[in-house]
Amino acid sequence: MTRIATAKAASSTAIRAFALAAGLVAATILAMPPTAFGASRIKDIADYEGVRDNLLVGYGLVVGLSGTGDDLTNAPFTKESLVAMLERLGVNIREQGGAIATVKPKNVAAVMVTATLPAFARQGTRVDVSVSAMGDSKSLMGGTLLVTPLVGADGEIYAVAQGGLAGVGIVATGGGGGGAGGSTTVQKGVPTGGKIANGAIVERELPFEMAHLEAVKLSLRNPDFTTANRTAQAVNAFLGSNVARPTDPSTVQIMVPPEYRGNVVGLLTDIEQLRVEPDQMAKIVIDEATGTIVMGENVRISTVAIAQGQLTIRITETPQVSQPSPFSTTGDTTVVNRTDIQIDEGQQNKLSVVPHGVTLQELVNGLNNLGIGPRDLISILHAIKASGALQADIEVM
Known part of the structure; x- marks a missing residue:
């Protein structure tokens, strides 16, 4: 009985030690700056003020x-x-x-x-x-x-x-046949x-000396409050001090730490490799000239019913040769056009319901199920936006 009690006590101590270690690891992960698998390097999302063409x-x-x-x-x-x-x-x-x-x-x-x-x-x-x-x-x-x-x-x-x-x-260029269309x-x-x-x-250099700068500004290529704040957090976590702060949605100002004084190039080399998860607003970009539609990941739509249909008239001309009967002394060989007219009133298109809060993939699948082309899809997106059910901005190029 004593050995069993001792074993149980040892097992309980090990479990508590494991739980404590797991809690420390979790706390460390939560304390780290937010990153994601799809995070981008700072050098890919920002430019340095003064470093320009x-x-x-x-x-x-x-x-x-x-x-x-x-x-x-x-x-x-x-x-x-x-x-x-x-x-x-x-x-x-x-x-x-x-x-x-x-x-x-x-x-x-x-x-x-x-x-x-x-x-x-x-x-x-x-x-x-x-x-x-x-x-x-x-x-x-x-x-x-x-x-x-x-x-x-x-x-x-x-x-x-x-x-x-x-x-x-x-x-x-070349001509052929002597004809006007040759x-x-x-x-x-x-x-x-x-x-x-x-x-x-x-022949002339642009004067700009950055080695002895006391502050460096990062200019985000896609201005955003969240992205600017995440960039500042990533820089502060790397340097171990609050030297970076966002001054506006497109600018992050970094005060050069004492250990990097006179070596701003080394500071920027270390910073530009840090990874940040850029945030983006929900937006749909439409090019009506080519029928191109680009939707952002954060596009969401409220519950809405969609029906789309149009009247299509298709006329087909099929030329056929009409000849007189064999050994007939009357009649000529002529070409007769056979006309076939088909009318599609869109009766197969039904009312479809797009549920609330769907993902981008679900939204695309739902719109594709309507059997419509890009041109009609543009009209539908404008109509959904007008109804107030689309939580995204539409930008027409």
């Missing part, structure tokens, strides 16, 4: 075209640019009295050049540029962009572009635009 634009000339350049009569800006460029190079094509001589080259085109200046781009760094025709040039294939300064929004020159165009579309045209891509890989050299 800048847009550049310039005007230039493309030469070396195979007779597909601008018509200088229709594009006077191309002619003026050509004359100005030649004069800068020491070539004078003006007649006595200052009038411009008659020039009609077919291998020159005026273009707009655009590029993106990355953050922290240093002098000598190369960036890609895009070239687009401005005049009536038919194609930029085989052309070379001459030296073109690229300016920013402040009017300062930050890069200079030049080089041969690549990736220009292909156009093939011409054939094959076009692939857009021949009046192209790109130059590493076609611009950075």
Whole structure:
């Protein structure tokens, strides 16, 4: 009896110890910042204030075209640019009295050049540029962009572009048979635009020093109160202090801790790998032009009955050949159209009930059971929203 009592006491102690350990584990899990299996890294949902690209634009000339350049009569800006460029190079094509001589080259085109200046781009760094025709040039294939300064929004020159165009579309034309409808045209891509890989050299740097910042701001790409608060909680849990706080739905301000002073890059490297569960509002996005419907996960609907039906008239013409009887001296062979008319009044469509609080999958299944297409589904969603049964915003693109 003593051994049995001792065994029972030991077993009870072990159970209490196990329960205590399980409680400690549960408390630790509850104290951790909220995460989920589908959580995203901070670097994928937020940008750092000050770390951004800048847009550049310039005007230039493309030469070396195979007779597909601008018509200088229709594009006077191309002619003026050509004359100005030649004069800068020491070539004078003006007649006595200052009038411009008659020039009609077919291998020159005026273009707009655009590029993106990355953050922290240093002098000598190369960036890609895009070239687009401005005049009536038919194609930029085989052309070379001459030296073109690229300016920013402040009017300062930050890069200079030049080089041969690549990736220009292909156009093939041909005629056949001598008839008016015998011409054939094959076009692939857009021949009046192209790109130059590493076609611009950075000449001016944007001054921005982040190593000694005292505070860093995160800008959420999809502003949301809950996401901003969760991001601040994740950063504070990682650093062990309340240095992060959301200032608005799109901004989280982080004070640089003493151990990261002078090493803001190291701080951002550690923070951007933290995972946060982004929250999103219930929204339905509709593109009526293409009939595209995108529903968010949190879309909910109250109990509502839906019926959809429309009158469809289908007319089919089937041509048949009518011939006279064999050895008949009268009658001609003619083509007779046989017309078949079918009317669908939507009698098979019944009233369907969508229950309260269904999930997105259940909502989609219920609407699909009505046997309707995307166009009719758009009308139904608008009607449900108008009735007040749809707990989501509808955004029409």
